Amino acid sequence: KQEVTQIPAALSVPEGxxxxxxxxxTDSAIYNLQWFRQDPGKxxxxxxxxxxxxxxxxSGRLNASLDKSxxxxxxxxxxxxxxxxxxxxxxVYGKLIFGTGTRLQVFx
Amino acid sequence: NxxxxxxxxxxxxxxxxxxxxxxxxDMNHEYMSWYRQDPGMGLRLIHYSVGAGITDQGxxxxxxxVSRSTTEDFPLxxxxxxxxxxxxxxxxxxxxxxxxxEQFFGPGTRLTVL
Numbered sequence: 001k002q003e004v005t006q007i008p009a010a011l012s013v014p015e016g017x018x019x020x021x022x023x024x025x026t027d028s029a030i031y032n033l034q035w036f037r038q039d040p041g042k043x044x045x046x047x048x049x050x051x052x053x054x055x056x057x058x059s060g061r062l063n064a065s066l067d068k069s070x071x072x073x074x075x076x077x078x079x080x081x082x083x084x085x086x087x088x089x090x091x092v093y094g095k096l097i098f099g100t101g102t103r104l105q106v107f108x
Numbered sequence: 109n110x111x112x113x114x115x116x117x118x119x120x121x122x123x124x125x126x127x128x129x130x131x132x133x134d135m136n137h138e139y140m141s142w143y144r145q146d147p148g149m150g151l152r153l154i155h156y157s158v159g160a161g162i163t164d165q166g167x168x169x170x171x172x173x174v175s176r177s178t179t180e181d182f183p184l185x186x187x188x189x190x191x192x193x194x195x196x197x198x199x200x201x202x203x204x205x206x207x208x209x210e211q212f213f214g215p216g217t218r219l220t221v222l
Contacts, residue, residue, distance in 0.1 A: 004150075034210060043198060044151075044213040089151070095166060096141070096200075096211060100150040 002027045004092055006099035013106055019077040021102045023090035028068045031093040035064050035075050038087045038101070047088075048075075080106045109134050112214035114199050120220045121189040129184040129217050131199030138204035140182040141166070141211070142174065144195040151198065157182055158204055189221045 003026045013019060023033070032051050036044040048057045048064040050073070056065040063076040073090055087101040115130045133140065141156035143166075153166030157176040171193060173185040182201075186193060196218050202211040 032209075036213075043215040044200075046210055046212065049210045091151075095153055095156070097153075097167075098143075098151040100148065 002097045004099040010103040021075040023073040036089040114214035131182045133201040137201035139202040143198045
């Protein structure tokens with residue numbers, strides 16, 4: 001059974017720091033991996049989708065990498081801003097299995 | 109495009125009542141799914157569909173029914189609500205083909221069962 005773990009569970013940093021969020025999964029036989037952002041009381045917003053044949057994807061200040069052999073993905077956030085405060089979720093495809101998320105707070 | 113829409117946004121039920129959560133998408137996506145989100149549990153897949161007339165169970169299907177009579181709609185039915193079904197419910201859709209592609213989520217329905 002696929003299990004997805006995200007570390008850390010919560011993170012509080014000052015504005016301007018570069019951040020790394022971690023996602024690990026137990027079964028490397030995945031199709032794709034997707035990172036989402038969820039604001040309090042809101043739905044999920046897709047950030048990046050990495051296909052199984054890719055090793056990374058970039059969008060603006062966000063960069064996500066995928067290492068299937070080690071069962072890991074990282075989300076790198078450059079020059080963090082207070083508007084980045086949210087919960088970040090990773091999910092792996094076969095059936096979409098979610099991690100429990102990293103709750104990020106960026107303070108001015 | 110409206111994307112994925114869900115109604116209602118909030119609902120309070122009494123134990124034993126039934127109701128249907130509505131989900132619709134206007135992107136002509138083949139794949140649609142329902143998740144529930146509970147504190148400390150993350151999002152868990154309830155049911156999914158890969159096209160009209162085709163549905164299958166996810167991780168936590170008990171107590172829920174679905175049908176997919178059209179590409180656009182994928183309602184979730186609670187036949188006899190229980191307090192354990194208090195949760196936030198999300199519907200999502202995606203293109204299918206070579207696996208499931210990027211999923212788009214609705215805004216959620218917050219359900220409380222008393």
